[in-house]
Amino acid sequence: GCCLSRDGDASSPYPGGAATGSGRAINEGTQTGGASSSQTGIDEPNPATSRRRRRHSRQPLDQHINKPLRRHEWTSHDRRWTPAALRRERAEFFDTRVTGREEIWQALRAALEVLWAADEAARTGQYRRMSEDDGPSEEDPAVALATAQSIIDAADITLPTGDLYNGAYDAFGNYYQLTHQIVADPTNLVWSPGSADEDDLEDVKGDLTADEETEREYDDDEAERRREEKGKAVVDIRNQITIRARLSDGSRDVSVVVDKGDSVRRVARAIAEKAKLHSSKKIRIAYMGKILQETSSLVDQGWKQGHVINALVFNR
8 A cells, every 4th residue: 555655746635645546536526616515515605695694684683674554455356345344344353352452453443443434535425625623634545544654653553564454563573463354445345325235324323323422522512611711611629630641742741630521532632732732733542552432531431540541642
């Protein structure tokens, strides 16, 4: 064997220059044209992949992609949807949510109700450009979208794609999934002017009754407000309560003194006046994770003395 030894040149892979026939075969295969990772069994990093990984890793893990809210469009291929069927489906959906945080579901519902109302106004031709207080009407699609976005932002909800159908996340990373019919009306909604099925008629009767009650409550509020302005209101100090509200726009908490039986609408108006909000701003009251009904009082909806309420501030 020693007679076969010879000094190797500088390019020899063996320090002493010794190489067997099998060794030369291996080295020739390695040196010819460069070996691929599949030939050598060694995974070599791809420069492009490495750059992508470094770029993606810059975003904190606790942050979700958040895009502006946009309208969802879809067509139903397996069911004929009527307005009444949609209303029933949506009410049942939100009444049966058991996962996630209740206040997030309430915020999503409040945002969607604004969009649903704008869609219905556009469909029925009852669109009003200005509201009763001469402000922009939420029946305007652009205003409705901005209002819904404000509610979502106030609840710290993020939208990965901007489309609620693709789901939403809360501040803790919990995922909230919604279906087509919950997010928007289908493009092939079964509806025509002047036509309604029995369910629609029942819903219309219920809506009219609710509207009448709302109007009566609104008239009562206005009459009471006028009496207060004239100094003719009878104030019972025993019914006076102090309410502390935390505004979603980051401004200081405000405290207002109202009557125990005052409606949530009046409380919201008092908070807006105390906080000196611009007339273009509107407040909706939330308590214990729920958006409160404007026609009922705080006490009737479970509010306890000393508890802080949340005032969601958004554009009209």
